[in-house]
Amino acid sequence: MKKLSVRSRLSTQLSLPSTSDIAFLLLIFFLATTIFDLEQGIYMVLPGQQSQSVRVRRDNITIVKAYADGSITIDDKAIAVSQIRTIIQGRLARNDKTVVVIETHPEADYGLMVDILDELRLAEARTISLKTMLGNGVP
């Protein structure tokens, strides 16, 4: 006698209870891997080509110099980065028109300039000028 082939019926249903488990697994994956990309930085506006040079009185200028060896001076007096805030705050209290010039040696670390800029922002100095030191800049 010939054997009849048995046809198995394929189920067309999706197993729904496991979808929430998959959703939770994917959720954990995305929670763990998501990075909210935030751009953070110290914002500045540079003088453009159309900008006109402004004359500032010598008494209103405070020059912060950053040297290649990592040393810093304010008006030729050696100081530490942590002292900048207090000194500038004092000068701004005496004269609110104070313009701070950061004069950086070409071989100095960029990080040093950012440290000074950060301290000036903390001291709430509004007018900051960036300058590159000419010559060898030996203090």
Add this chain to the structure above:
Amino acid sequence: MAFGQTQKATSQIPVASMADIAFLLLIFFISTTIFRMEEGLPVALPRAETAQRQERELIMHVWIDKQGHIAINDRVVAVEDIAGVVMKVLQEKPGLIVAFNADERCPYSVVSDVMEELKKANAVRVSFTSEPEAAANAAADANAE
């Protein structure tokens, strides 16, 4: 005299809606996740307390590594070419902010040269990208462990 009836608060959490919440959160994370590819040059950013959040859409990244190599949005460029590249982008985005992603150990002269080129292109809005102090300290602690 009417006595106040005490109501018994139910202590069950409705679990039936949990899957819906999971799906909603899932859709949120799928749509907001950005898988960041490594771009630019490897840099160790300086730390700053006064760093502010910048608008991502307007930012153009300039990468400067420890050796002073410059890259703009994935492409290594020479200092002389920066003004031309920036001018083109500036025409499309007038409020462009150029973000300096420079290594804290890179020589300042390179940053200064780039700024001069930006002035030529009239791209005056810049941002010195830095890591917030707290995040930087946490990363340093993790490395120490």
